[in-house]
Amino acid sequence: MHRRPTHTPRPSHLNAAELASLQRLEPLLWLNPGLASSFVAPDQALDPEVAIARFDRCAALMSKVFPQLRGSQGKLQSPLLPVPALQEQLGSMQSGTWLIKRDDALPVAGSVKARGGFHEILTLAERLALDAGLLKESSDRLDLSSAAAHRLFQKYRIAVGSTGNLGLSIGLIAKALGFEATVHMSEDAKDWKKDRLRAAGVKVIEHVGDYASAVQAGRVAAEQDPYGYFVDDEASPHLFLGYAAAASEAQAQLAAQGRKVDATHPLFVYLPCGVGGAPGGVAYGLKLLFGEHVHCFFAEPAASPCMLVQLAARDGAPTSVYDFGLDNRTEADGLAVAQASPLVAPLMRQLLSGVFTVADDTLFRDIHALMQTEGMLIEPSAAAGMRGPLWLTGSEPGQRYLAARNLQANMPQATHVIWSTGGSLVPSLEHETFQKRGRQR
Numbered sequence: 496m497h498r499r500p501t502h503t504p505r506p507s508h509l510n511a512a513e514l515a516s517l518q519r520l521e522p523l524l525w526l527n528p529g530l531a532s533s534f535v536a537p538d539q540a541l542d543p544e545v546a547i548a549r550f551d552r553c554a555a556l557m558s559k560v561f562p563q564l565r566g567s568q569g570k571l572q573s574p575l576l577p578v579p580a581l582q583e584q585l586g587s588m589q590s591g592t593w594l595i596k597r598d599d600a601l602p603v604a605g606s607v608k609a610r611g612g613f614h615e616i617l618t619l620a621e622r623l624a625l626d627a628g629l630l631k632e633s634s635d636r637l638d639l640s641s642a643a644a645h646r647l648f649q650k651y652r653i654a655v656g657s658t659g660n661l662g663l664s665i666g667l668i669a670k671a672l673g674f675e676a677t678v679h680m681s682e683d684a685k686d687w688k689k690d691r692l693r694a695a696g697v698k699v700i701e702h703v704g705d706y707a708s709a710v711q712a713g714r715v716a717a718e719q720d721p722y723g724y725f726v727d728d729e730a731s732p733h734l735f736l737g738y739a740a741a742a743s744e745a746q747a748q749l750a751a752q753g754r755k756v757d758a759t760h761p762l763f764v765y766l767p768c769g770v771g772g773a774p775g776g777v778a779y780g781l782k783l784l785f786g787e788h789v790h791c792f793f794a795e796p797a798a799s800p801c802m803l804v805q806l807a808a809r810d811g812a813p814t815s816v817y818d819f820g821l822d823n824r825t826e827a828d829g830l831a832v833a834q835a836s837p838l839v840a841p842l843m844r845q846l847l848s849g850v851f852t853v854a855d856d857t858l859f860r861d862i863h864a865l866m867q868t869e870g871m872l873i874e875p876s877a878a879a880g881m882r883g884p885l886w887l888t889g890s891e892p893g894q895r896y897l898a899a900r901n902l903q904a905n906m907p908q909a910t911h912v913i914w915s916t917g918g919s920l921v922p923s924l925e926h927e928t929f930q931k932r933g934r935q936r
């Protein structure tokens with residue numbers, strides 16, 4: 496069912512050695528030949544300021560419906576922390592400073608999906624309330640938690656397809672505002688995520704099939720429902736902008752920590768990639784702020800490198816990991832996606848520096864190392880970016896990337912941000928299983 500017969504892949508920007516590694520599930524760093532030397536925003540319609548402003552005006556509402564957000568006055572934020580002990584154990588102290596962006600600790604939803612998912616549902620709630628005359632453009636968004644708004648939202652059924660975390664994010668905010676919500680889950684989805692959603696009053700429908708079939712099931716269900724609203728993880732600009740808003744938060748945190756970003760202080764960011772929305776949005780936002788001084792790399796499971804194969808396709812036609820004989824089976828459930836987002840992939844063509852792949856065993860080893868050195872507990876998907884700095888400084892393609900940009904001499908002043916994307920809602924029993932697997936490796 497999952498593995499289609501391998502045909503000869505179409506012409507791609509993969510050389511013979513890269514193709515062999517990809518098909519043998521050997522980790523590799525692939526450099527994107529489409530990366531432009533200067534960044535020009537490709538689409539004026541995608542402006543992260545829209546999401547930043549929405550999160551701002553909805554902050555009081557958020558802190559009302561989610562008590563967990565009171566401490567941050569309704570803002571959805573995560574820490575950016577130095578990880579010297581991890582850096583010393585895994586890497587080198589000479590190649591710059593490693594930081595971890597802790598979206599695994601984002602309140603309420605416990606993953607990067609909180610950013611995109613909350614933004615999309617807030618967008619919908621504002622639009623419905625404006626259309627119904629319950630809200631004026633200038634009104635306080637606290638009005639979205641009124642009894643009248645609640646009654647309005649109750650009529651609508653939100654559907655989403657997910658391997659787990661997007662379902663959690665959408666389901667939790669939808670219910671908090673009064674919407675009905677149905678999450679279509681792929682077979683990779685973990686039982687505890689389904690249990691948690693059901694406990695919050697969200698309907699969970701399980702599908703035999705991968706992420707794309709769960710998304711398709713959600714799309715079909717919503718289309719047949721006059722009050723249905725489909726959150727399209729494969730093509731939603733609202734999700735994308737919610738993720739992109741993270742960039743200005745990171746910019747302020749870097750500045751507060753005295754970390755410069757300029758020609759002699761390069762910034763490298765390593766982002767776990769599933770369908771591409773979350774890492775794509777963050778990378779897009781960072782490029783708008785830092786231009787050629789930020790270098791964004793995606794990290795994908797060796798069995799699911801969907802963005803890599805999509806960006807490597809010379810003709811840009813839809814390309815799936817199944818076309819390469821890969822099976823899309825990985826313990827990194829948040830990243831088990833066979834085909835990249837057709838909205839995001841074209842946007843990444845000119846701004847992404849490259850993609851590296853990770854074996855599942857390495858993910859478990861690295862979450863164990865992170866626990867031992869820094870006391871952080873994250874989920875396997877969230878660890879995909881951890882080897883980024885090592886790929887850059889310790890591999891032939893990484894060295895080639897730095898040399899081509901004359902960056903080697905600046906590496907001691909470099910900042911490496913490893914984007915950690917999920918984990919704080921994971922039950923402790925699951926964490927114990929992860930840690931045990933990591934210890935055995």
Ligand SMILES: *Cc1c(COP(=O)(O)O)cnc(C)c1O
Nearest residue numbers: 660769770771772773829916917
């Ligand atoms: C969804 C997810 C990602 C990747 O986001 P995409 O938008 O699917 O690329 C990364 N890490 C975790 C933990 C996720 O749940």
